[in-house]
Amino acid sequence: MLAARRAGVALRRGRLPAAHGAGAGAGAGSVQPRGPPRPVGPTPRAVDLRSDTVTRPCAGMRRAMARAAVGDDDYGEDPAVNELQCLAAGILGMEEALFVPTATMANLIAVMCHCQRRGAQMLLGRDSHLHLYEHGGAAQVAGVHSQALPDLPDGTFDLDQLELTIREAHGSRYHPRPELICLENTHSSAGGRALPLTYLQQVRGLADRYGLRVHMDGARLMNAAVAQDVEPARIAQHCDSVSLCFSKGLGAPAGAVLAGRKEFVAEAWRVRKLGRGDAAGRRIVGPLSTPGGIQGLNSPVCSVDLVAVETNIVMVSIRGGWPSPTELCEHLRAVSEEELAETGQAVSVLLFPWSAHAVRAVWHRDISAHDTELAKNKLAFVARKCQEKLALGLRPTPPSAGGA
Numbered sequence: 001m002l003a004a005r006r007a008g009v010a011l012r013r014g015r016l017p018a019a020h021g022a023g024a025g026a027g028a029g030s031v032q033p034r035g036p037p038r039p040v041g042p043t044p045r046a047v048d049l050r051s052d053t054v055t056r057p058c059a060g061m062r063r064a065m066a067r068a069a070v071g072d073d074d075y076g077e078d079p080a081v082n083e084l085q086c087l088a089a090g091i092l093g094m095e096e097a098l099f100v101p102t103a104t105m106a107n108l109i110a111v112m113c114h115c116q117r118r119g120a121q122m123l124l125g126r127d128s129h130l131h132l133y134e135h136g137g138a139a140q141v142a143g144v145h146s147q148a149l150p151d152l153p154d155g156t157f158d159l160d161q162l163e164l165t166i167r168e169a170h171g172s173r174y175h176p177r178p179e180l181i182c183l184e185n186t187h188s189s190a191g192g193r194a195l196p197l198t199y200l201q202q203v204r205g206l207a208d209r210y211g212l213r214v215h216m217d218g219a220r221l222m223n224a225a226v227a228q229d230v231e232p233a234r235i236a237q238h239c240d241s242v243s244l245c246f247s248k249g250l251g252a253p254a255g256a257v258l259a260g261r262k263e264f265v266a267e268a269w270r271v272r273k274l275g276r277g278d279a280a281g282r283r284i285v286g287p288l289s290t291p292g293g294i295q296g297l298n299s300p301v302c303s304v305d306l307v308a309v310e311t312n313i314v315m316v317s318i319r320g321g322w323p324s325p326t327e328l329c330e331h332l333r334a335v336s337e338e339e340l341a342e343t344g345q346a347v348s349v350l351l352f353p354w355s356a357h358a359v360r361a362v363w364h365r366d367i368s369a370h371d372t373e374l375a376k377n378k379l380a381f382v383a384r385k386c387q388e389k390l391a392l393g394l395r396p397t398p399p400s401a402g403g404a
């Protein structure tokens, strides 16, 4: 968490130099594209910013896992799981919590518990993880209809639109029955935005008015708590249930919890049984997730809206048609002799091509300040090369496999 703050502050203060305007050199075509970069001089240092899911258990966590007292969780006899559930419930200010292997399962169980009638509908963000990346489990497994609403840039819904959508269906004999509102906090596709507390309160009010429940996909809720400087329970208080993931910034190999009222968690236990998600409870320890920085990426090639950077996720917007997000990621990943000659470093930076116009960088506990510096230098190098190509009016060709 401290690392999170330090990196976030560094980012806002603009301590990291601009990615443009420094040095000169040959075209970006010399950058090696896909696949493992051809070894150049020293072994390239990899800075993996694709996601905070790439974090690995630290030594302390491995030790704790090896030493954890274990028991049969089916009988409620695994002390480590019991302790973890208790701890998580306390932190989230919920009555109880249930350990599950993944946040995807936590979200699905929540949907199944909250929406038990046939023809139930949940309202959720069009770009939310639950809607896009969880294999449509709500439809496939739970048989719940998804009413997907546009997510605003800060990860919220337009509340008037939310209410209108609920009102249209509320009491109608033709619409599926709206029963659940799902929020994502922080909102990953919005670039790690933390949902404002007043907004959460308003959503709660709306849900109460129409008799709906509120579930929060809080895979990164701790990041929101850090960004807003509040206890996690202050965020969770507006929800009927919350999922929290351990395999992101925490560095755990797997694991999540689903928290809520006692009766809800009892029901969740039954649903978990259905997916046999009760196996293998583990003691999970370790620090919380971390943000970081790419300040000064504003160049003719790409830009970062620093106002939108609230937690550990940074969306880098690509200007113009080249390089595409995938090409930019390839350039950042590749290591060339030119880079080594110009910068004296061989660094492979891994980012994720998020959309047609953006790449995503996610900071986490395994990224040191030095890694950030290396990534920043590499971004500066690649941006410079791309600009040089563009300035020469060259039609850039994506680097071919095996290039230098």
Ligand SMILES: Cc1ncc(COP(=O)(O)O)c(C=O)c1O
Pocket: 053, 101, 102, 103, 104, 105, 129, 130, 184, 188, 217, 219, 220, 245, 247, 255, 256
């Ligand atoms: C916002 C959000 N929710 C849920 C999940 C799913 O987590 P898990 O991999 O534990 O299923 C992710 C994974 O990246 C996520 O980003």
